[in-house]
Amino acid sequence: MRAAFPTSEESDTLLAEAHVAAATFLGARDADEVVFGQNMTTLTFAVSRAIGRTLRAGDEIVVTRLDHDANVAPWLALEEERGAVVHWVEIRPDDCTLDMDSLERALGPRTRVVAVGLASNAVGTVSPVARIVEMAHDVGAWTYVDAVHAAPHLAIDAAALGPTSWFARRTSSRPATSASFTGGASCSTVWPPTRSGRPPASRPASGRRARSRVSRSPGCSDVRLPGVARSGVRRR
Numbered sequence: 001m002r003a004a005f006p007t008s009e010e011s012d013t014l015l016a017e018a019h020v021a022a023a024t025f026l027g028a029r030d031a032d033e034v035v036f037g038q039n040m041t042t043l044t045f046a047v048s049r050a051i052g053r054t055l056r057a058g059d060e061i062v063v064t065r066l067d068h069d070a071n072v073a074p075w076l077a078l079e080e081e082r083g084a085v086v087h088w089v090e091i092r093p094d095d096c097t098l099d100m101d102s103l104e105r106a107l108g109p110r111t112r113v114v115a116v117g118l119a120s121n122a123v124g125t126v127s128p129v130a131r132i133v134e135m136a137h138d139v140g141a142w143t144y145v146d147a148v149h150a151a152p153h154l155a156i157d158a159a160a161l162g163p164t165s166w167f168a169r170r171t172s173s174r175p176a177t178s179a180s181f182t183g184g185a186s187c188s189t190v191w192p193p194t195r196s197g198r199p200p201a202s203r204p205a206s207g208r209r210a211r212s213r214v215s216r217s218p219g220c221s222d223v224r225l226p227g228v229a230r231s232g233v234r235r236r
């Protein structure tokens with residue numbers, strides 16, 4: 001795409017419109033924050049590996065026992081690949097909610113990522129993600145939120161959670177699954193592209209809520225990783 005043929009231009013327009021629709025659905029501020037991938041699992045592996053490149057051995061990642069494996073396995077991979085240390089948040093067996101004391105204990109000065117689900121596909125628990133994001137931000141960590149199960153049932157406002165949190169969700173049911181992903185409003189530092197060597201096409205900044213008509217291609221390609229802000233997170 002991004003060629004001068006009429007079909008390429010039509011495809012670009014369709015893709016741009018899909019970005020705007022997904023951004024509106026997720027509450028992202030800008031359509032450029034949305035990236036489509038084969039499915040949530042694939043996107044999460046791409047994100048974990050990109051984050052992994054910024055980790056040092058001994059940096060810590062927090063995952064939960066309530067999460068689907070798709071939001072656990074990509075982070076566990078960083079134990080072997082990057083020497084990360086993974087901490088588990090336990091479940092309270094009496095009501096199947098996340099044990100927030102266990103989360104508190106899992107967080108520390110070396111926590112870099114907290115991977116959590118908005119709603120559990122196994123038992124339906126809706127986790128207090130806003131509070132979890134706040135706790136993660138307090139220790140300078142990023143948050144990665146799996147909203148696959150929640151998105152069809154709950155209104156999602158990704159932008160409200162700040163620039164260092166991401167949501168991944170499925171946009172249609174199987175077998176035609178795809179996932180969208182938002183990196184928050186102040187994406188500024190772009191990870192190196194992983195698949196295409198071409199720089200993204202330039203486009204004017206979108207409006208606050210990404211509802212405007214789009215006539216240019218999205219700035220973030222769907223086969224590459226989105227820009228990621230480190231601003232707003234206290235780093236040591």
Ligand SMILES: Cc1ncc(COP(=O)(O)O)c(C=O)c1O
Pocket residue numbers: 039040041042068070071117119120121146148149170177178179
């Ligand atoms: C809560 C949850 N997260 C993640 C996934 C994985 O999604 P995908 O099939 O898009 O990789 C599923 C799949 O059922 C799920 O229920």
